[in-house]
Amino acid sequence: MTATGRESVGPARIVDVAREAGVSPMTVSNVVNDRSGVSEGTRARVLAAIEETGYRPNRAAVQLRTRRSRQLGLHVSRRHLSVGQPFPIVFLGELIDAAERADHQLVVFTHPLGEEGSGAGPATSGMDGFVLFIVDPSDPRPRAIADAGLPFAVFGRTPPSLPQAWVDIDNAAAMADVVDHLLDRGHRRFGYVGYGEPEYWHRDRLRGAQERLAEHGIEIPERWLVRTSLEAARASISLDLLGSDRPDAVICGSDSLAALVLAEARRAGLTPGVDIAITGFDALPLPQAEAPTLTSVAMPLTAAADAVVRLVISQIEGRPAPAQGEFLPTHLRVGDST
Amino acid sequence: MTATGRESVGPARIVDVAREAGVSPMTVSNVVNDRSGVSEGTRARVLAAIEETGYRPNRAAVQLRTRRSRQLGLHVSRRHLSVGQPFPIVFLGELIDAAERADHQLVVFTHPLGEEGSGAGPATSGMDGFVLFIVDPSDPRPRAIADAGLPFAVFGRTPPSLPQAWVDIDNAAAMADVVDHLLDRGHRRFGYVGYGEPEYWHRDRLRGAQERLAEHGIEIPERWLVRTSLEAARASISLDLLGSDRPDAVICGSDSLAALVLAEARRAGLTPGVDIAITGFDALPLPQAEAPTLTSVAMPLTAAADAVVRLVISQIEGRPAPAQGEFLPTHLRVGDST
DNA sequence: TTGAAAGCGCTAACAC
DNA sequence: GTGTTAGCGCTTTCAA
DSSP, X not given: OOOOSOOSSSSOOHHHHHHHHTSOHHHXXXXXXXXXXXXXXXHHHHHHHHXXXXXXXXXXXXXXXXXXXXXXXXXXXXXXXXXXOHHHHHHHHHHHHHHHHTTOEEEEEOSOOSSSSOSSOGGGTTOSEEEEEEEOTTOSHHHHHHHTTOOEEEEEOOOTTSXXXXXXXXXXXXXXXXXXXXXXXXXXXXXXEEEOSOOHHHHHHHHHXXXXXXXXXXXXXXXXXXXXXXXXXXXXXXXXXXXXXXXXXXXXXXXXXXXXXXXXXXXTTOOBTTTBEEEEXXXXXXXXXXXXXXXXXXXXXXXXXXXXXXXXXXXXXXOOOOSSOEEEOOEEEOOXXX | OOOOSSTTSSSOOHHHXXXXXXXXXHHHHHHHTTOSOOOHHHHHHHHHXXXXXXXXXXXXXXXXXXXXXXXXXXXXXXXXXXXXXXXXXXXXXXXXXXXXXXXXXXXXXXSOOSSSSOSSOGGGTTOXXXXXXXXXXXXXXXXXXXXXXXXEEEEEOOOTTSOOOEEEEOHHHHHHHXXXXXXXXXXXXXXXXXXXXXXXXXXXXXXXXXXXXXHTTOOOOGGGEEEEOTTTHHHHIIIIXXXXXXXXXXEESSHHHHHHHXXXXXXXXXXXXXXXXEEEEEOOOOGGGTTTXXXXXXXXXXXXXXXXXXXXXXXXXTOOOOSSOEEEOOEEEOOTTO
């Protein structure tokens, strides 16, 4: 604590550090921002002064001067902020970490974007760019953000008319892996339980399974092809898939559905992994799917979060939006259910 | 588009609006910030100019000048960012909305706070204050935030040595309501299924039920008192609570537990709401608890989010931290399960 | 390698 | 009721 002037009157500013180190504010700035052209001795003195004063750059001042907030907006649909949505909460955590690794903060929004009124919403101001997840090409939000003049990146797919700033998994390829695994295990009679909803990933998952099976001359018979909702699934499952005429293997479009099939199979007296193979999709640590562990497609969550964050930041820094999206590899987690 | 000078070179600034309206920047500022002392005519001209230019205040400049970011940090424990945690995702949505109503943005953090190293973390800079949820008195995070010189408010309880900036429900009182309802329905033989974890709310819920029952000379017998975890619950439930010697009513410490009891009761051939009464706690729209609807204690989520946000902001604006916390009323949602 | 001057866009304090 | 001046804390530009 050297009494160099105005100590302890609010947080230390760059001039306080400069005075303490006997250099100019500019030099302190150069050290703080790791710019070259500072001699080792000076750098050391400045770092000591920073330590001494507890200096932390004032974000507002930096932001005003550089025109960058180093904050990314994350828009989460109302619909994804409800119970029983395993993905959003997990991916949110990944995005926070990914943003932090890239030295950015994540600001969350949920006010409708691109629907009925709402512009970019006055509340979204100050963001350098936006991140979205669970986005399909009909999602109005990318357009709304683009119209506000902000860069964005999504986990999912963007509309064709916008920059293809997306990261996604190849759902069809992932299901092909599942099929390969099940064929390996000797299964030849396949059932499928998926969602009836219109999003492309539901279609792609089913298609991926069907196409790989077709390559082996196998078809999923209509009676074992269930397109349903989580609520309605239970009934059709036991009726269509677990009767006396049943498949060797049931491929499911999500872990939640697989958990239902598992439960129903057990109730029907079948041992999953022995009497019948069951696979899921997502491989999030869903409590119901714990024992036996479910064979499932693991999403590359950390890699996806990093990629999405990198993608916005790259545009923020002026590099052009990519001409094409990026597919991230999935990993088949083999459990006891197959 | 009047060519008054430097149009369309970046976003409009306050001087552009001032020029357009023929007033000084200060007057524009007064209009934007709803300060008194602007004549109606001037205000109208300024508003027109704002519309015309598409002016939006620069957050960084405002922040630098006023020393307020109008951003609240929300710290979410890693542990609460995982599947099977219904509360965090729902409450996050409520907090975003509450912050927006109070004209603030919500910045999410998950980097450890107050544990092993980590200070307030360089990444938390720029926040006016912090919000936390699911906090019990042993949580190290309030201390870490207070040490960083920031105001905070929590949903839960703060340690006794810190400002009592908390909002909570009265768990015991809520359970007393549940008991009253069940007594009303004529039940006299009670079982209880709760979590064995050490957090005060688990204890308070059980205690609240026991105390109100005691007022009526009723005790929960040891054999019908199950303290367990979500994973281990299933076994003890059917064994202890649903055999031939079973209670009229089972009070559960959470909806997830109640959903399990419901499922097991059905499996045992009992009709919930007829043969046995079952109550939950939380009343989040948990998919498993849909049919029949569960009688459960509804948390005042929106009110709690508003209260927590108000509580931080009040301290940010210099009003002293409250001497005591605030209890919010719960509401008993009566469903078909009782 | 270092420093001085200027200014990012806004508002507090005070003058008119 | 409205305008002027100054400055929040930092970095960009240019000079030494």
